Amino acid sequence: MLCPEVFNFKAPESHFSSQKRNPNERNHLNTVNSLIYNHLVSVILPDASKVPESLTQALSNDCDYYKLKNVKISDFVARDFIVNFINSGNLYVLSVNTRIDCDNCVAITPEGQLILSLSKSEYQSLGLEGQVSHFHHRTQERYNDAETPALVSLSSPIVTKLQYYHDPQKIVSVLYSCLDCLNELLASSVPYYLYEKMAREVLNAVKGLIEKTKKTYYPHTNMSAFLTEMNVVVSLTEVVLNPLLKQIDFTEWPKIMRYVLYKNLSKMTGLEVLNLGSSTGGWRTSDYDKYIVEGISGMKHLRSLCLCFDCTDQVIQVVGDNCPFIQCLDVTSSRSVTDRSIPSLLKCNHLRELQLHRTSVTPVGLAQILRGLDKLQDIGRCDDFRGVIKMLHQSGACGPFGLRKIHTRGLYPEILRLLVDMFPKVEYINLFHDEQVTDLTILTSLDCLKELKLLSCAFYGDYVKQLLEVRGCNIISLHLEHVEEVDLNVLIDISQFCPRLKSLVLYNCDFMDSSEINTSRLKVQPFQNLEKLFWMVDCARTHLEFILLHAVNIRNIHLGSSTGITHSSIVNILTVNPMKHLEELRILYSSDMSMKTVELLLANCTNLRVLSELESWQGISMEELKNFKQHIYSNNFDLDIRPTLSYY
Incomplete structure (x- = not known):
């Protein structure tokens, strides 16, 4: 282009804005201070x-801006630096004379978050976990990281340190000093929104280290050295126990760790969900009672709270006095909980x-609870x-009460x-x-009924059919146990009356031989929304096939050991309904299902994640x-094909 027509090139779009301020106002300082990484005015x-x-x-006065050279990134994660500058001061850090799209850059925000923008080679050499940078599309070489370094095993250094001491009291003092330092380091280094995840990982690591x-x-092992090491490993449980922890379930951890958890309950004042499980299983001791009472008293x-077997009136009194936001309390099988706990x-x-x-x-106490707690929705069994x-009726309290579950x-x-x-x-x-x-049919007056579990009744004789006909449109869960007069037409009624x-x-229902199916009643496709089927019925293969042929959205199937299901049954079902959404299948026994059945299931059920109890399929050898x-x-x-033999 020898003579470009410059007049045809449009001027680039621009934006200009101005503000008129009184020079005496100081609002501009707030604007400047909000731009934390500006270092030129x-x-x-x-x-x-x-x-x-x-x-x-x-402009000539000294300020809090310093330029440092040859600073290592590792210095920023040192404990002394975090304690003295992040926790106790106000610090901004930013790389200067670097380009964020092609150089290695580092920054620390006022909240204490370390942010790295690294080249691919540097990112890989440091072994960090991060994400692709915004500038990655240019060179395919940019990665960001805002994570804290992974926690490594620290038991060996602590054990080595303790070996220098012979006084038992000194050893205990040094051990707890080390644990406190680790606790403070984790609390100061990990963002609060990641603390729960980190704590679980640490506890799992301690569990594995114990094993x-x-x-x-x-x-021939030196018993003294072994016990010292074991004590240190178990004590590492304490490094995540502090007010930052929001929830913990004691039942997930081995008993050797639980004592440490109980002993440190008073440190976990920030807990919102606490599951103590069965505690000692009824073998209460004064130590455990003391730990529980002292711990819960600080959990505002x-x-x-779940404390089965070991809860007492004293514990409930502490809960009533110190936990104003308590919403769920499970004290099942705690015989020491009496009517004296009602005021609390x-x-x-x-x-x-x-x-x-x-x-x-007693029933008298439960009646008082129902009258006094208007938000109560579930009192369990x-x-x-x-x-x-x-x-309630004798006292003239006729409700209505707010219970949702009975x-x-x-x-x-x-x-x-x-x-x-x-x-x-x-x-x-x-x-x-x-x-x-x-x-x-008395239950038909319950307009909100969604889940129904009936035990020991007759489908026709006790008017269950009429109940479902009236209220079935809202039913999403139906459990029939030891119910008589069940046949294929009952399943059709259920599918039509309960479309949701x-x-x-x-x-263990009493299935009768199938009579002729009345297909005229199939006004809607049966079991279109069914997601979970638990079938513990003797020799009712035809009934089972009817359900699975139509349950196109089934996700979870659990079949008992005497259902009579065979390979041909699976073939018939998958030919019509490939069960594309099926995620879990447990069949406790089959007389002829084999690896061909497994291959057929895997080929059709593409979302299958659990296929259990294959050991009980007679067509599969141990070698296969x-x-x-x-x-x-x-x-x-x-x-997952691990056997569970779990029951509903």
Whole structure:
């Protein structure tokens, strides 16, 4: 282009803005201070022949800006640096004379977060975990990292340090000093939103280290050295126990770690969810009682507490006095919980779930709780709920009460009618049928009913069919256990009356021989929304196939040991319904299912992640199973075939 037509080139778009401010205002300082990484300010003085003395002095004075050379990144993660500059001061750090799109850059924010922008080679050499940089698309060489260094095993250095001392008290003092330092380091180095994840990883690492240390013991091992090392390893549990921890489940950790957890309960004042499980299983000791009481008394933010077997009236008193936000309390099987705890429970105004099964709380006490806690939605299993209803009725407290879940037994018609009137918001009912109740249509008055579990009744004789016909449109979970008069037409009724059904459990039901199917009643496709099927029924293969042929959204299937399912059944089902959403399949026994069945399932059920109890499939030999396990391992398949023999 020898003579470009310059006049045809449009001027680039530009944006200009200006603000008029009073020079006496100091708002501009807030703007400057908010731009933390600015290290250059240009001052323009229009129509000024002389620079004001005040400005000259302000620009020439010393400030808190320093330029350091040859600083190592490792210096920024040293404990002394974090304690003295991050925790105790106000610090900004930024690389100068570097280009963020092609050089290695480092920054520290006022919140204490270390940010690295690295080249690919530097990123790989440091062994960090990060993400692709915004500038990666240019050179394919940029990575960002804002993580803290991984926690490494520190038991060996601590053990080595302790070997220099012979005084037991000195050893204990040095050990706890080391643990406190580690605790402070983790608390100061890990962002609060990652602390839960980090704590779990640390506890899992300690758990693994304990098992590894146990295996180092041999008959000729120095017992003193072994016990010292074991004590240090177990004590590492403490390094994550502080107010930053929000939830912990003691049942996940071995007993050798639990004592350390109990002993340090008082440090975990920030807990919101605490699951102590069964604690000592009823073998209470004064030490454990002391740890629990002292620990809970400082947990002002606790929302959920589980303490089975070992809870006492004293513990509940501490909860009532110190945990104003408690919403869930499970003290199942704690015989030491009595009616004396009722005043303390009534202080828990936000309580929504209270599990008191097999405690010493009487129906009179439960009636007081229902009257006093208007937010309570679940009281767990209560076999004497009939007595509770009687006490409420006799006291003139007819509700309505806010319970959403009821699990009981032995309700005769009059009590059942009172239940419906007093608890109209019930969404879940688990009812062991009483012979005196011959008409379950009383439950049709429960407009909110979504989950129904019935034990020991007759489908037609006790009017379960009529109940489902009226309320089935809202039912999403149905559990029938020891129910009589069940045949294929019952399954059709369930599919038509409960179109939103997601979970179906049939356990030891008395199936009758199938009569002719009335297909005219199939106004909607059966079981289209079913996701979970638990089937523990003897020799009802036709009924099972009917369900699985139509359950196109099934995700979880658990079949018992006497269902009669065979390879041909699987072929028939998958030919019509490949079960593309199936994730978990457990079949406790089959007389002829083999590796061909496994291959067929894997070819059709592309989301399958659990295929369990293959050991009980008679068509699979132990050698075939061993080869299949090796095949999964060598090809890194996401498939779990470990046997569980778990029950519903």
